[in-house]
């Protein structure tokens with residue numbers, strides 16, 4: 167766990183629909199439709215019909231941005247923030263990186279605007295969207311560390327499998343705040 171006076175980032179293993187936080191983040195698609203992976207789990211837990219109605223009212227959300235709905239039947243959260251990460255193969259590595267960082271930052275800023283103090287996020291884009299795990303974890307930890315301080319947030323990075331948990335923990339332990347990878351991975 168990385169802790170400063172005004173914010174913290176920790177890695178939590180498990181199912182994000184059961185993690186206590188003011189908001190949980192969905193790894194969404196631009197149409198804000200129900201899907202598989204974490205998106206499917208969140209729709210089932212929130213009540214698929216209610217969440218689909220709320221998402222339909224919002225319309226589309228561009229890649230790299232985020233939208234917010236109530237958490238409906240999820241008792242451990244107030245809001246669901248739908249963050250759209252990039253499909254890795256659809257962009258250059260540099261553009262995919264920019265969009266992934268933007269998806270994390272947009273989600274956290276939107277949560278802060280709605281008064282959230284704690285936000286739980288999955289490893290956006292690392293499943294169906296195919297973003298290489300190590301690079302994605304590095305970007306997640308870097309953006310979350312910076313925004314946790316800037317916005318005064320308690321951030322939980324939620325890993326559903328051991329490999330992701332290990333990767334996020336290593337990135338968090340070795341994170342320096344200098345974005346040393348930017349020169350070689352875009």
Ligand code: APR
Nearest residue numbers: 181182193195201202203204205207291292293294295326
């Ligand atoms: N809690 C936390 N993390 C989860 C859960 C869960 N219940 N279920 C899956 N995950 C993890 C996956 O193991 C992966 O590490 O979330 C991470 C992101 O994987 P995906 O859910 O596949 O998300 P992504 O790669 O961003 O693809 C998004 O998938 O479901 C669709 O609608 C979604 O089209 C969008 C696309």
